[in-house]
Amino acid sequence: MNITSVFKPDLFTGKVAIVTGGGTGIGAAITQELAHLGCDVVIASRKEQRLKEAADQMNANPNIKGRITAIACNIRQEEQVKNLMQSVVKEFGKIDFLVNNGGGQFQCPAENISMKGWSAVIDTNLTGTFLCCQHAFREWMGANGGVIINIVVDMWRGFVFMSHSGAARSAVDNLTKTLALEWADKGIRINSVAPGTIYSETAAANYPTDVFSASREVQPTGRLGTPEEVAALVCFILSPAAAFMTGIFASTCSHS
Numbered sequence: 001m002n003i004t005s006v007f008k009p010d011l012f013t014g015k016v017a018i019v020t021g022g023g024t025g026i027g028a029a030i031t032q033e034l035a036h037l038g039c040d041v042v043i044a045s046r047k048e049q050r051l052k053e054a055a056d057q058m059n060a061n062p063n064i065k066g067r068i069t070a071i072a073c074n075i076r077q078e079e080q081v082k083n084l085m086q087s088v089v090k091e092f093g094k095i096d097f098l099v100n101n102g103g104g105q106f107q108c109p110a111e112n113i114s115m116k117g118w119s120a121v122i123d124t125n126l127t128g129t130f131l132c133c134q135h136a137f138r139e140w141m142g143a144n145g146g147v148i149i150n151i152v153v154d155m156w157r158g159f160v161f162m163s164h165s166g167a168a169r170s171a172v173d174n175l176t177k178t179l180a181l182e183w184a185d186k187g188i189r190i191n192s193v194a195p196g197t198i199y200s201e202t203a204a205a206n207y208p209t210d211v212f213s214a215s216r217e218v219q220p221t222g223r224l225g226t227p228e229e230v231a232a233l234v235c236f237i238l239s240p241a242a243a244f245m246t247g248i249f250a251s252t253c254s255h256s
């Protein structure tokens, strides 16, 4: 795993972050960049063994200054989300940053999506994100402020064969704008970030065909983005450089 930091060292020393899905792909790059800059990071997702191995691997990197801790959490389960937020406040004393990165979908023509599949994607990407925001607010941020980033997809002109995810992420973007207004006076900033098309082994494993190679062909840049490039954007928005930025949608390079 690479760290390609353009930020000054110790930018986030003393801060505590939660990154859902922080053990793989884009989430792992965000986690490493935050930890490299001094932040303690809690990574949270469903597959506990893989999550713990990722934390061990990242903690073994001598370039990392913050500590990375794994807590199993399915963001579709409210009790598990509540436990995550409470555990972090208990162990680390606060939650400065929340990156709602955990999520995903499967490719399927809209007319063939089953009710179970539709619900799985909506519950993960929309309801899971909402629950994380709500319980971070209740357990810490409502009284103390903080910064939240919701990872979405670039769905503005539709998201072909991923209608469930496009609808859920569009809803998350609107949720982001509403929470930015409702929580501005609590010292909470919240923005959404859409990665461009970003290859990682775990992301690619979710698709039966090589969608990433197909996508490369239509990129104006002639290449896909990297997880590290998304991590840099996320760290910028979390940082004081974006202190007056809230309710905004930002994207790394997109072809839509």
Ligand SMILES: CCCCCCCCC/C=C/C(=O)SCCNC(=O)CCNC(=O)[C@H](O)C(C)(C)COP(=O)(O)OP(=O)(O)OC[C@H]1O[C@@H](n2cnc3c(N)ncnc32)[C@H](O)[C@@H]1OP(=O)(O)O
Pocket (backbone or CB within 6 Å): 103, 104, 105, 106, 107, 108, 114, 116, 117, 118, 120, 121, 124, 153, 197, 202, 203, 204, 206, 211, 212, 214, 215, 218
């Ligand atoms: C030019 C080119 C541009 C191409 C452009 C390509 C750009 C890519 C841009 C975006 C990329 C990414 O987001 S990459 C990130 C990808 N990462 C992920 O998606 C990881 C997380 N995803 C998931 O966990 C799953 O996809 C998700 C469905 C959300 C949750 O799965 P779970 O197994 O936990 O859910 P369950 O509750 O068990 O329900 C699963 C049900 O979903 C349905 N289901 C699941 N997979 C299915 C499938 N392949 N086809 C039909 N239906 C399916 C079935 O009904 C399943 O039930 P049964 O029938 O009973 O089994």
Ligand SMILES: NC(=O)C1=CN([C@@H]2O[C@H](COP(=O)(O)OP(=O)(O)OC[C@H]3O[C@@H](n4cnc5c(N)ncnc54)[C@H](OP(=O)(O)O)[C@@H]3O)[C@@H](O)[C@H]2O)C=CC1
Pocket (backbone or CB within 6 Å): 020, 021, 022, 023, 024, 025, 026, 027, 044, 045, 046, 047, 048, 050, 051, 073, 074, 075, 076, 101, 102, 103, 104, 105, 124, 128, 151, 152, 153, 154, 194, 195, 196, 197, 198, 199, 200, 202, 203, 206
């Ligand atoms: N790669 C790309 O091109 C793009 C990705 N995105 C989005 O970026 C985010 C990260 O994706 P990426 O790194 O590429 O792919 P990955 O498949 O590597 O990451 C998805 C992560 O989400 C976690 N996750 C999934 N469901 C849940 C759940 N119910 N509760 C907790 N965690 C969950 C997974 O962990 P576990 O299985 O252990 O739960 C995994 O770590 C996703 O939301 C994705 O849709 C958006 C646009 C483009």
